[in-house]
Amino acid sequence: MNEYLPLLIVGAIIGVYSLVFSVAYALEKNKRDTMGFDRNMSDREIIKRLLRYAKPHAGKFVLALFIMLLSIGYDVASPMLVGHIEETVKKAGFSLPYLFTVIAVYAGILIVSMVCTYLQAIILQKTGQKILTQIREDVFTHIESLSHAQLTDMPVGKLVTRVSNDPDHISYMFTNILVTLVKNFMVIFGVLGAMLVLNYALTLMVLCFVPFVILFTVIFRKFSRKAHRRVNDATTDINTYLSENLSGIGITQIFNMEGRKMDEFLVKSRRLMKARQMILVVFGVFRPLVYFLYNASVMCLFYFGARGAIKDVAFLGQVITSGTVVSFYMYIKSFFNPIQNLAEQFDMLQRSFASAEKIFTVMDIEPTVVDDPDAVEMDEIRGEIEFRDVWFAYKENEWVLKGVSFKIEAGQTVAFVGATGSGKTTILSLICRNYDIQKGQILIDGVDVRKIKISSLRSHFGQMLQDVFLFSGTIRSNIVLRRDDFTDDEIMAACRYVNADTFINRLDKGLDEVVRERGNNFSAGQRQLLSFARTIIHKPSVIILDEATANIDTETELLIQDSLERIRNIGTMLVVAHRLSTIKHADNIIVLSDGVIVEEGSHQELLEKRGRYYRLYTLQFDRENLLDSAG
Numbered sequence: 001m002n003e004y005l006p007l008l009i010v011g012a013i014i015g016v017y018s019l020v021f022s023v024a025y026a027l028e029k030n031k032r033d034t035m036g037f038d039r040n041m042s043d044r045e046i047i048k049r050l051l052r053y054a055k056p057h058a059g060k061f062v063l064a065l066f067i068m069l070l071s072i073g074y075d076v077a078s079p080m081l082v083g084h085i086e087e088t089v090k091k092a093g094f095s096l097p098y099l100f101t102v103i104a105v106y107a108g109i110l111i112v113s114m115v116c117t118y119l120q121a122i123i124l125q126k127t128g129q130k131i132l133t134q135i136r137e138d139v140f141t142h143i144e145s146l147s148h149a150q151l152t153d154m155p156v157g158k159l160v161t162r163v164s165n166d167p168d169h170i171s172y173m174f175t176n177i178l179v180t181l182v183k184n185f186m187v188i189f190g191v192l193g194a195m196l197v198l199n200y201a202l203t204l205m206v207l208c209f210v211p212f213v214i215l216f217t218v219i220f221r222k223f224s225r226k227a228h229r230r231v232n233d234a235t236t237d238i239n240t241y242l243s244e245n246l247s248g249i250g251i252t253q254i255f256n257m258e259g260r261k262m263d264e265f266l267v268k269s270r271r272l273m274k275a276r277q278m279i280l281v282v283f284g285v286f287r288p289l290v291y292f293l294y295n296a297s298v299m300c301l302f303y304f305g306a307r308g309a310i311k312d313v314a315f316l317g318q319v320i321t322s323g324t325v326v327s328f329y330m331y332i333k334s335f336f337n338p339i340q341n342l343a344e345q346f347d348m349l350q351r352s353f354a355s356a357e358k359i360f361t362v363m364d365i366e367p368t369v370v371d372d373p374d375a376v377e378m379d380e381i382r383g384e385i386e387f388r389d390v391w392f393a394y395k396e397n398e399w400v401l402k403g404v405s406f407k408i409e410a411g412q413t414v415a416f417v418g419a420t421g422s423g424k425t426t427i428l429s430l431i432c433r434n435y436d437i438q439k440g441q442i443l444i445d446g447v448d449v450r451k452i453k454i455s456s457l458r459s460h461f462g463q464m465l466q467d468v469f470l471f472s473g474t475i476r477s478n479i480v481l482r483r484d485d486f487t488d489d490e491i492m493a494a495c496r497y498v499n500a501d502t503f504i505n506r507l508d509k510g511l512d513e514v515v516r517e518r519g520n521n522f523s524a525g526q527r528q529l530l531s532f533a534r535t536i537i538h539k540p541s542v543i544i545l546d547e548a549t550a551n552i553d554t555e556t557e558l559l560i561q562d563s564l565e566r567i568r569n570i571g572t573m574l575v576v577a578h579r580l581s582t583i584k585h586a587d588n589i590i591v592l593s594d595g596v597i598v599e600e601g602s603h604q605e606l607l608e609k610r611g612r613y614y615r616l617y618t619l620q621f622d623r624e625n626l627l628d629s630a631g
Helices: 002-030 043-088 096-145 148-153 156-163 165-198 200-207 210-247 249-254 258-311 322-363 424-431 454-458 475-480 488-497 524-537 554-567 603-609 612-630
Strands: 385-395 398-408 413-418 439-444 461-465 542-546 572-576 588-593 596-601
Touching (some): 002 258, 043 165, 096 156, 096 322, 156 210, 165 322, 200 258, 200 322, 210 249, 210 258, 210 322, 249 258, 258 322, 385 424, 398 439, 398 588, 398 596, 424 439, 424 572, 461 524, 475 488, 588 612, 596 603
Parallel strands (some): 413 588, 542 572
Antiparallel strands (some): 385 398, 588 596
């Protein structure tokens, strides 16, 4: 009995570990519903969708699999060759040339394995990057197709994570995980077969440890999946926070809120840190456990091998030689390493599936504003616009527009006036079909906007908004945007048309002057002038000015007043302006209040009515005179 005491001690230790972690697993499993970590998509559905991206590259994966089979030969054959060498050197009649031959075979197998591993990595990395690029393009394209309302509901940081971080995890699955999983399975079965051929008794001894490896792997997967999802959630949270707060850092500085924002950031940063620490803890427990099982199996091997050599006894009817011990020592390592890797790769696979689900969740969002099946292209638009009893609400039953009807003739300049929230900007958004109305009809040149392809409709509009957005790049790239066939003369002609050439000519690089993020190296007036030039050069049929002169100083406003008069000759112009002095020459002024048209007419006609427009104009005129007197 004493002879088996070491084995009993090892078995007792493994039993205690198994009991402790099984209890922990059971307790954690009971929290499953409350933790909220389970995915909504099944693994099968995710795999099916991912295979669509892999299908065009099936040949590359088959080639990588074939190369992988060649590299496995080293893991299976090398321990047996080393054991054979150990036995050979002890035999009578041993010759050095024979030893060199065996070593040469061993070296050849090693070289082939190394070359195959290199080729496999190159093929998979190139293929994975192509798949990664395609996924990113598809996600970005789909996000672009979503409506304004849908994009408003989604944090920018979350969308950035979907396009940048999440595809990386999927790429790792194609470049490493799947093929390595297959390789590890094949190595396990190959090594197991070689061990059975070499000595089935010792193989059975090694297999006694496998159930415990499987048990610890299942437990590990549960905790590691939870830890990785916490990391994913914390990463998305911190990306969203940074995207928002770095964009608005000017406001933070103005109100001296740096300390409070830092405290908020630290909370999110520490949450991410704790989530990553949890991963370290999980791996810090699992790896030593598997290593313990590996060492326990090695100790049992040495115990039975030494016992057989000393007492000259067989184990389960088979004699254990020194060569067998050497070979099994190497096989045990080759057997346990893939098992440990399988557990970690299954976990990484789940992480890839989690990222894939998040991407597919975004891609499954159906755009709310889409082309009708019978939508048509419109090569030209005259600019006639009509609203017929239009009702619209951003939220159900909270009407922003209530039965609005009006008609704008082609080439007219029409202004919309009213208090904040009266529906002015909403009308302009509906004309471009940024949103779809709930009731009524909007016509462009007598055609319902829902019967016109969205890309065709918007290509005829030019918008100049109060909050001008400039992209990182150059002045030239911000003016031409969609097209690259404009000459410098055409670009400068558009700039002169709106008096933007005045400040562009003073810049060192002119049209090639660098525009930093959001154009923050230019004044509000300069950004607005560039917006005007951007609109003019594309020759739109309908021009929209939504508070386009609100942020412009008096001097800059004077520069663009005469250009606005010229712009009126380009096509239909729709204007929203709080400064009523800028819309005196409009052909028609529509006054809105609480989503309803209350007055309509020219500037002079509305003043003569002495209604709401008259009161707004008088109040604004008196205030401006008061400010001038105070100045």
